[in-house]
Amino acid sequence: MDSKQQFLNLSEDAKETFLPHLSADPVIFGFDQNELKVLLVKMNYRKQWMLPGGYIGKHEDLDEAMMRILKDRAGITGVYVEEFAVFGKKNRSEFYFEDFDETLFHKQRFITIGFYALYNASKLHPVPDELSETCEWVFLSQLPDIELAMDHREIIDKALLTLREKISIKPIGYNLLPEKFTLSELQKLYEVILGKELNRGNFYRKIKNLGILKKLDEQRRGGAHKSPDLYTFDEENYAKALENGLNSW
Amino acid sequence: MDSKQQFLNLSEDAKETFLPHLSADPVIFGFDQNELKVLLVKMNYRKQWMLPGGYIGKHEDLDEAMMRILKDRAGITGVYVEEFAVFGKKNRSEFYFEDFDETLFHKQRFITIGFYALYNASKLHPVPDELSETCEWVFLSQLPDIELAMDHREIIDKALLTLREKISIKPIGYNLLPEKFTLSELQKLYEVILGKELNRGNFYRKIKNLGILKKLDEQRRGGAHKSPDLYTFDEENYAKALENGLNSW
Structure with a gap:
């Protein structure tokens, strides 16, 4: 099935299942070999890199949705995520689904809720969903060479900024370093x-x-x-x- | 006009104007006489106290909506607000509009975006909108005696917690204290x-x-x-x- 048809097939069901106009995007930072990585998917559609985001079920708490999205899109469970910012510019998703008309669920205006977490990357094993060619860790140092969909670069930057602020007010390191460390x-x-x-x-x-x-x-x-x-x-x-x-x- | 009729009159127009399922609630803290206050409205409907929240226009950036809501509901302009948390439990607004059926715009499920600011209360002069009997500063010390709609107490608590965290990583006081202070x-x-x-x-x-x-x-x-x-x-x-x-x- 081609990647365009995949979206057309999902659209009607999505209208039944999810709230309109609202999405959630996880920024999962991984600590690995003394570097930071971020979890991205490369979509079948347009081979575009993006955060493994999703939508919020009509009968689902926001917290549940965040966990379910990570599981659906990246095969990852047991990760505790925190909301960090909302991205609500009116045209932020406007140009993404250019090949479709306005009836596609995915093409509407979305205000997205960003959530983030920092984990030991070597303990999380991402699995791509059917919409994605791959789901993998990308080093932050490699990001400048990658074209990211929509405003996802801005979302990652804001998550990193939040993490940097958090490090002044919360301890960090447990679960990231080995039990004994220098x-x-x-x-x-x-x-x-x-x-x-x-x-x-x-x-x-x-x-x-x-x-x-x-x-x-x-x-x-x-x-x-x-x-x-x-x-x-x-x-x-x-x-x-x-x-x-x-x-x- | 009775307060119930007011909502019925607004509902159809709101469906045209605003995104469904999304609201925004401002927690404006005022510093006054060495105390903290919060800006609340007392609605005509059920004489209930709540944050002066509102909805997001279909063609409005989220930032614009936040400023416009403060102006519409509290007559306040020139206040710079910051998003601090999203409240998305599926039943958070379920019991509020008990007197209405499901066709009322205001009765649907809302995920609300909390935004906050801290200002010198004596410089902001709130004006109630037509839905509200009053819009006024309430001392935090008086809050326990007031019944707040839905989860608005939780929203205020979370805003205060954010303010307390922020005070560890950002300076505070400019615009709150006189130019010269001890x-x-x-x-x-x-x-x-x-x-x-x-x-x-x-x-x-x-x-x-x-x-x-x-x-x-x-x-x-x-x-x-x-x-x-x-x-x-x-x-x-x-x-x-x-x-x-x-x-x-």
């Missing part, structure tokens, strides 16, 4: 998210002040340098910091 | 937003470290105590901090 590995995670190098002394001092780390009586052996101390997260304090926020006044 | 006045603003008392010494140290204040060669005279120094915001550094965020790693 301060230098944790610093690398922060640097990757912030997109800049950090001063080592300042970082060590600040991160220790948060009280979320436990120093282990153990060192990472084998490097050329002095064996660095290993740390683990203090689960109780980490959970408290997640709940109450950091840098509180 | 550190103790600024501390009061932070305490009101955070809903807790702060240690004076810690607060003074932290706020000075942000680099957004200029100490004036002037004191506030007239109190029983030693005349406190007056400060003003360093506009350039304040703008930079707004742009880049505080507490940066």
Whole structure:
């Protein structure tokens, strides 16, 4: 079946099933090999790259819809996502479905709700849906070379900005780093998210002040340098910091 | 005209004008007499208190809609608002329009987009629309005694939580305090937003470290105590901090 026919076949059913004018787009960041990736699909239609977004069921809570969309489009479950912004320019989806007339469900004006999450990429195994040729992790550093549909680049940028703000008020790293890690590995995670190098002394001092780390009586052996101390997260304090926020006044 | 008839009259026109299933609710916080207030309307219909929300025009950007809604419902212009959360439980508006049948525009399922702002309440003068008996500032401390429609209490709580998080990563106070203020006045603003008392010494140290204040060669005279120094915001550094965020790693 050609990719255009796929949409025509889905359209009538979509009108029955989903709310009009509303979509949701997940920006799932993956941390992998000390880099950030984002989960994208390459659609059969026009071979275009985009976020694996979807629609909201008429009888579905928004939270349920977000989880179901990730499962439907990317085969991913068990990922906790958070809403971060709404994209509502009136012409944001106008030119995407040029080959169709206005009766296509997918061609209407959509206000899209962006949701995001950051996970260890090596633990999530994306599976494309029938509309997509592939669903895969793309390094952020590769994004400039890829043409993204509609305003999806802006959605990814805004999600990254939100993640960078969040890192000032919430702890990060649990589930991303191995159970035991060095301060230098944790610093690398922060640097990757912030997109800049950090001063080592300042970082060590600040991160220790948060009280979320436990120093282990153990060192990472084998490097050329002095064996660095290993740390683990203090689960109780980490959970408290997640709940109450950091840098509180 | 009775309040029920008002909705019946508006319904058909609303179907032509607005997107279905989508609404927007503004949470405008006012700072006044060292307290926080929120802007509410009391509807003619059921004399119910709620946020002065509205709908999104079919040919209107979301940003435009948010500003227009504030103007229509509360007579307020020139307020810069920010989206903070989406409320999408499937039954969130189910019981509100019990006196109407399903053909009423206002009775459908709405996913609502929350937007918020914090302003000097004494500079904003709300004017009720024709659907409302009154549009006024209500102190947060009075909210527990008021019955709010639907999930509007949850929306206000979430907006306040967002404001509290924001205060850790963005400077606050410009446009809320007089041009010259004491550190103790600024501390009061932070305490009101955070809903807790702060240690004076810690607060003074932290706020000075942000680099957004200029100490004036002037004191506030007239109190029983030693005349406190007056400060003003360093506009350039304040703008930079707004742009880049505080507490940066």
